[in-house]
Amino acid sequence: MKTYKIALLPGDGIGRDVTAAAWAVLEKAASLNGFSLDATSYPWSCDYYLENGSMMPADGIETLRSFDAILLGAVGWPRKVPDSVSLHGLLLPIRKAFVQYANIRPHRLLPGVQGPLRADGFDILCIRENTEGEYSGAGGRVHQGTDNEVAVETSIFTRTGVERILRFGFEQARTRRGKLASVTKSNAQKYSMVFWDEITQRLSAEYSDVEVTSYHIDAMAARMVMAPDSLDVVVASNLFGDILTDLGAAIQGGLGFAASANINPDRSAPSMFEPVHGSAPDIAHLGIANPIAAIWSGAMMLEHLGEAAAAARVMAAIEATTARGIGAIPGKDKTDAITASVLSALG
Amino acid sequence: MKTYKIALLPGDGIGRDVTAAAWAVLEKAASLNGFSLDATSYPWSCDYYLENGSMMPADGIETLRSFDAILLGAVGWPRKVPDSVSLHGLLLPIRKAFVQYANIRPHRLLPGVQGPLRADGFDILCIRENTEGEYSGAGGRVHQGTDNEVAVETSIFTRTGVERILRFGFEQARTRRGKLASVTKSNAQKYSMVFWDEITQRLSAEYSDVEVTSYHIDAMAARMVMAPDSLDVVVASNLFGDILTDLGAAIQGGLGFAASANINPDRSAPSMFEPVHGSAPDIAHLGIANPIAAIWSGAMMLEHLGEAAAAARVMAAIEATTARGIGAIPGKDKTDAITASVLSALG
Ligand SMILES: CC(C)[C@H](C(=O)O)[C@@H](O)C(=O)O
Numbered sequence: 209m210k211t212y213k214i215a216l217l218p219g220d221g222i223g224r225d226v227t228a229a230a231w232a233v234l235e236k237a238a239s240l241n242g243f244s245l246d247a248t249s250y251p252w253s254c255d256y257y258l259e260n261g262s263m264m265p266a267d268g269i270e271t272l273r274s275f276d277a278i279l280l281g282a283v284g285w286p287r288k289v290p291d292s293v294s295l296h297g298l299l300l301p302i303r304k305a306f307v308q309y310a311n312i313r314p315h316r317l318l319p320g321v322q323g324p325l326r327a328d329g330f331d332i333l334c335i336r337e338n339t340e341g342e343y344s345g346a347g348g349r350v351h352q353g354t355d356n357e358v359a360v361e362t363s364i365f366t367r368t369g370v371e372r373i374l375r376f377g378f379e380q381a382r383t384r385r386g387k388l389a390s391v392t393k394s395n396a397q398k399y400s401m402v403f404w405d406e407i408t409q410r411l412s413a414e415y416s417d418v419e420v421t422s423y424h425i426d427a428m429a430a431r432m433v434m435a436p437d438s439l440d441v442v443v444a445s446n447l448f449g450d451i452l453t454d455l456g457a458a459i460q461g462g463l464g465f466a467a468s469a470n471i472n473p474d475r476s477a478p479s480m481f482e483p484v485h486g487s488a489p490d491i492a493h494l495g496i497a498n499p500i501a502a503i504w505s506g507a508m509m510l511e512h513l514g515e516a517a518a519a520a521r522v523m524a525a526i527e528a529t530t531a532r533g534i535g536a537i538p539g540k541d542k543t544d545a546i547t548a549s550v551l552s553a554l555g
Numbered sequence: 556m557k558t559y560k561i562a563l564l565p566g567d568g569i570g571r572d573v574t575a576a577a578w579a580v581l582e583k584a585a586s587l588n589g590f591s592l593d594a595t596s597y598p599w600s601c602d603y604y605l606e607n608g609s610m611m612p613a614d615g616i617e618t619l620r621s622f623d624a625i626l627l628g629a630v631g632w633p634r635k636v637p638d639s640v641s642l643h644g645l646l647l648p649i650r651k652a653f654v655q656y657a658n659i660r661p662h663r664l665l666p667g668v669q670g671p672l673r674a675d676g677f678d679i680l681c682i683r684e685n686t687e688g689e690y691s692g693a694g695g696r697v698h699q700g701t702d703n704e705v706a707v708e709t710s711i712f713t714r715t716g717v718e719r720i721l722r723f724g725f726e727q728a729r730t731r732r733g734k735l736a737s738v739t740k741s742n743a744q745k746y747s748m749v750f751w752d753e754i755t756q757r758l759s760a761e762y763s764d765v766e767v768t769s770y771h772i773d774a775m776a777a778r779m780v781m782a783p784d785s786l787d788v789v790v791a792s793n794l795f796g797d798i799l800t801d802l803g804a805a806i807q808g809g810l811g812f813a814a815s816a817n818i819n820p821d822r823s824a825p826s827m828f829e830p831v832h833g834s835a836p837d838i839a840h841l842g843i844a845n846p847i848a849a850i851w852s853g854a855m856m857l858e859h860l861g862e863a864a865a866a867a868r869v870m871a872a873i874e875a876t877t878a879r880g881i882g883a884i885p886g887k888d889k890t891d892a893i894t895a896s897v898l899s900a901l902g
């Protein structure tokens with residue numbers, strides 16, 4: 209029987225609750241579809257930091273490298289460890305070390321879920337650059353503490369980085385409705401964003417079957433709310449994609465429904481799958497976190513592993529569950545009840 | 556009779572249509588309230604650029620300096636002049652030269668307007684830093700045209716710049732519901748945004764009567780859609796404010812309703828009032844642009860000039876108009892019909 213080695217990183221807070229739920233669903237889907245998942249769980253988290261002085265061991269990245277995929281819950285617990293330490297010590301290094309340059313987040317309404325918009329017929333795939341740009345971590349402060357202090361933060365875009373994420377976007381558009389929206393702010397950021405626009409322009413000749421449109425980030429944020437059904441694939445930089453995917457989560461009814469995949473398209477290292485939501489310390493371990501985003505992320509993992517039938521089975525089970533109203537209203541159902549419903553809908 | 560000297564910059568496209576409409580309303584409101592407005596109109600625009608090789612004359616800024624306020628329509632017509640030239644040649648230099656560091660944009664639903672959200676009870680005042688940050692214009696490109704090309708764009712935040720916009724935000728919160736949301740992304744941008752958070756933190760002690768909360772930009776974008784009624788005053792950097800105010804325009808029914816003021820709070824130079832929308836070349840001069848955003852911006856100008864009663868009169872006339880369904884549905888009514896209705900509602 210085919211076996212996939214999966215690293216589980218439940219992380220902090222509700223990350224643990226939803227990872228356990230997702231894992232139960234994924235294991236059952238695997239056995240129904242004739243393959244197996246072999247999990248190794250690592251306790252890397254803010255608690256781990258408090259005991260060990262680091263978010264993961266020095267050889268953490270090397271340990272993860274041998275897995276077929278990583279399933280992550282959530283990282284961060286600001287009252288224990290500042291986010292700037294926890295995220296830069298665990299989540300962000302994995303995305304960068306494994307060249308998971310494409311962060312994919314699907315935004316559509318699950319059946320039975322009422323979103324905040326009057327509109328309901330949309331199906332957007334956001335693709336966020338995940339390794340450079342505005343989150344490069346380059347910058348500094350001078351005259352610190354004085355009236356004269358200046359802080360700078362430098363966005364760094366490489367041709368390699370921009371071209372590969374745009375190509376990924378064009379390829380995704382080909383598998384969907386053939387429309388790509390590229391998001392920049394070239395009227396105000398004339399180095400980085402003009403560069404991105406130029407590369408989009410040049411690639412569009414190569415992908416002449418894809419209809420590509422450039423939008424400014426402000427106009428795109430408005431469009432996702434005013435006319436979400438006009439969008440298919442949306443590709444954006446690290447920061448812009450970060451903002452648009454939280455907005456995407458909002459219009460799909462909330463963070464409880466927003467799944468994501470950090471993909472290494474070359475498969476030179478494992479990809480990582482995680483719900484968009486954070487660790488939500490205030491509701492940690494109360495058994496009330498919605499596991500749907502984590503389960504959906506797990507389905508994306510199965511798809512990535514080549515187990516499309518099992519992925520479809522999990523998605524159908526999620527949809528059957530929300531269609532019955534279970535897990536469809538934020539805060540209404542318990543984690544266990546939602547998980548049990550998805551498990552039983554698997555067949 | 557008290558007379559205010561106003562510089563009119565209709566600019567491009569529908570900027571001209573809506574400025575004419577707003578001016579008619581403002582003049583009538585002035586005369587009804589016993590003061591007068593003395594307009595001087597300048598044709599600075601993309602057409603001006605094509606004739607003269609610059610968006611405004613070399614002494615344009617000095618010319619504007621002697622006015623009590625500036626009323627601007629919209630700048631840009633990409634097929635004539637690239638945005639990177641037109642905006643950096645007219646709109647952005649004015650904001651910077653006159654230290655209009657506070658860009659204020661109110662977001663609420665006018666009566667009779669149906670927004671894209673199911674929610675309708677919100678009243679948000681966004682305050683955007685308008686002179687530095689992510690739109691500082693600092694950056695460059697190396698190895699241009701090669702595979703190895705790198706583009707950098709540097710955000711520059713000064714203590715003076717951050718502190719003054721935050722103080723402005725705290726002051727505004729005091730005149731409203733006493734709540735200030737400060738928006739950053741300090742978990743991923745650890746120089747600029749941590750700096751902003753520190754200053755927010757320090758000022759909060761001084762404004763202990765204001766309830767201040769820090770949000771990440773991604774979470775704030777989601778919140779504006781999921782729970783807009785939880786927000787009062789929102790203060791953000793140049794880029795984040797740009798994005799949030801287009802989102803604010805979207806939730807209030809579209810750019811046809813979004814007004815703005817570029818304020819120099821020290822009154823050391825004129826402030827500038829402009830609708831958030833752009834020049835919309837595709838509908839220019841067809842007589843179908845909605846002038847409400849421009850008229851509302853004009854009301855903000857009257858308020859700034861100290862003519863609060865006239866400002867309130869204009870707002871009441873706008874509200875009476877949309878309440879009757881006129882100008883309330885994007886694309887339905889002509890510019891003239893909407894303007895006539897506001898004029899007659901002035902009394
Ligand atoms: C936690 C944070 C650093 C992270 C990010 O911005 O990448 C998160 O917001 C996300 O969207 O995955």
Ligand SMILES: CC(C)[C@H](C(=O)O)[C@@H](O)C(=O)O
Nearest residue numbers: 395396426642647797800831
């Ligand atoms: C046109 C553009 C440069 C401008 C800005 O980003 O400042 C506009 O989007 C705005 O919001 O006023």
